[in-house]
Amino acid sequence: MMDYSKTLRNNNKIYSRSSSQKQNQQYSSDFSLRFVFAGNERYDIGKRHLSIYPDSFLILNRGTQYSTDTDSDIPVQSFSISFDQQFLKDFKDCWTTADSRLVGRGGYKVKQLQEFDETIYPFTGDIRHNVYHLKHYLDNGMHDELLINEYLHHCLINYFSIYNEEIFKKAEKLHFLNPSTKIEILRRLNLAKEYLYSNYNQNISLEDLAEHSCLSVNHLLRTFKQAFNLTPHQFLIQLRLKRAQLLLKSTAYPINEVVNLIGFECPSSFIRLFKTHYKITPLKYRQTA
Amino acid sequence: MKLKYIPVFAEDADAQISFYTQKLGFNPISNMFFAEGEEYTVLKADNLDVALVVGGNAFKSCIILNTDDCLKDYHLYKTAGVFFSTVPRYLPTGLAAEFLDPSGNRFILLEERNYTEI
Numbered sequence: 001m002m003d004y005s006k007t008l009r010n011n012n013k014i015y016s017r018s019s020s021q022k023q024n025q026q027y028s029s030d031f032s033l034r035f036v037f038a039g040n041e042r043y044d045i046g047k048r049h050l051s052i053y054p055d056s057f058l059i060l061n062r063g064t065q066y067s068t069d070t071d072s073d074i075p076v077q078s079f080s081i082s083f084d085q086q087f088l089k090d091f092k093d094c095w096t097t098a099d100s101r102l103v104g105r106g107g108y109k110v111k112q113l114q115e116f117d118e119t120i121y122p123f124t125g126d127i128r129h130n131v132y133h134l135k136h137y138l139d140n141g142m143h144d145e146l147l148i149n150e151y152l153h154h155c156l157i158n159y160f161s162i163y164n165e166e167i168f169k170k171a172e173k174l175h176f177l178n179p180s181t182k183i184e185i186l187r188r189l190n191l192a193k194e195y196l197y198s199n200y201n202q203n204i205s206l207e208d209l210a211e212h213s214c215l216s217v218n219h220l221l222r223t224f225k226q227a228f229n230l231t232p233h234q235f236l237i238q239l240r241l242k243r244a245q246l247l248l249k250s251t252a253y254p255i256n257e258v259v260n261l262i263g264f265e266c267p268s269s270f271i272r273l274f275k276t277h278y279k280i281t282p283l284k285y286r287q288t289a
Numbered sequence: 290m291k292l293k294y295i296p297v298f299a300e301d302a303d304a305q306i307s308f309y310t311q312k313l314g315f316n317p318i319s320n321m322f323f324a325e326g327e328e329y330t331v332l333k334a335d336n337l338d339v340a341l342v343v344g345g346n347a348f349k350s351c352i353i354l355n356t357d358d359c360l361k362d363y364h365l366y367k368t369a370g371v372f373f374s375t376v377p378r379y380l381p382t383g384l385a386a387e388f389l390d391p392s393g394n395r396f397i398l399l400e401e402r403n404y405t406e407i
Contacts, residue, residue, distance in 0.1 A: 126379055129402050133358045147364040154360060154377070 004138065008145050011084035012152055014138065018077045026067050029060040031116075032082040033159065035123060035131060038250070039076035042069045042198070048191075050120055051198040054250075055242060057123045059159070061115050074251065079135055081155060091156050117167055119190040120197045127158035170227045188213045189227050192220060196232065200239050201263030206232065240264065241277050248282055249289040255282055294340050296329065296347035300392040305343050306330055308391050312369045315341060351395040359384040359400035366398070 005015045013030070018038075034043070035057045042051045043058060045066045052058050060066065062085065070076045123131075134151040170189075171182040192213035196204065209232055210217045224232050240262040247258045256267055264270040274282050299305040309315040315332040318340070322328055327345030341352070356362040359377050363386045367373060377386040383402035389395055 125404055126384070126402070129384075129400075130360070133360065137358075137361065144364070146368075147361060150360050150364055157379075 013082040015080045030082040031062045034058040035079045037077040039072045039074040056120045120194045248286040294342045297394045298347045298349040299343045353397045
């Protein structure tokens with residue numbers, strides 16, 4: 001695995017690191033996107049403990065204090081991109097004027113955003129393809145800055161459309177009249193969602209989840225379903241199954257071990273759920289993956 | 290059966306051939322007749338199974354060049370002096386950018402993306 005850190009002439013930075021060392025240091029970030037390609041990495045931000053896996057990524061705003069650690073035995077391979085303030089500003093200026101599709105519905109303008117909702121987002125679709133290409137390019141020792149910035153520009157395009165999808169469109173689905181109430185409730189629902197993302201293999205009670213998101217249990221259940229079309233329980237099961245797929249594909253752990261790792265208690269109920277969901281048994285899935 | 294040759298329209302065959310060789314990385318490999326009295330120059334690129342043919346009485350075409358990294362090849366072509374009519378854009382199929390050759394044939398540089406995994 002290659003470790004490198006690159007600072008471009010415009011002060012955008014890219015880090016690639018493979019290690020499972022605990023880092024006790026407190027860091028202060030630039031606006032950055034954080035990924036892992038293997039293992040997991042836990043970001044401790046104040047009282048929040050956010051774990052990212054290869055299917056998700058985290059954004060940090062400028063100035064956020066954090067430290068990192070890992071919960072897994074698999075060596076962590078982490079990758080992060082920090083954006084220079086000016087690069088980000090130029091991007092926002094040209095992006096919001098050039099493409100009106102990218103202005104959120106209901107009058108939310110991304111341009112007005114000073115801070116992003118600092119939470120875990122799904123690492124799928126175009127951002128995944130672009131970050132993989134960028135990493136592949138850098139892993140091969142290439143360093144044409146114009147091209148690297150082209151990739152970074154596209155990562156921002158992708159991030160902004162994810163933001164539109166995950167924040168504005170989901171807020172729009174909440175049954176409240178006031179737009180700022182919608183955004184505030186969604187922010188709390190994202191606290192619940194990131195808790196599920198980070199503790200997916202633990203026993204999570206609805207009370208824990210509600211407390212973590214500063215919502216009552218009833219309120220949480222109702223609004224979670226409105227925004228994400230799933231109950232927290234359904235969301236958790238889907239997440240576990242997806243992560244089981246990742247483990248089946250990328251590790252040699254026996255099925256029973258995978259079942260434990262993703263927080264299921266009973267192998268047979270896992271196998272049944274997996275089969276219902278993906279129309280294939282876990283073992284067959286591993287063989288074809 | 291097999292698809293081997295794609296005729297492209299050329300206003301000025303020499304200009305066209307030099308655009309394909311100098312900017313797009315094709316190499317002229319031979320001259321061939323595909324119809325009576327119609328001689329074409331056959332141009333191949335290393336990693337392509339089909340060849341572009343210039344000359345004769347071809348109509349304007351739209352050529353889709355598949356790439357595994359659209360941004361990288363977009364950047365390479367741009368650096369080589371290709372003028373793109375669109376920046377790379379996201380489609381349900383993937384990422385694509387477009388340019389015209391000197392005779393107005395439309396080229397689409399396309400990276401197909403699989404959005405179903407994960």
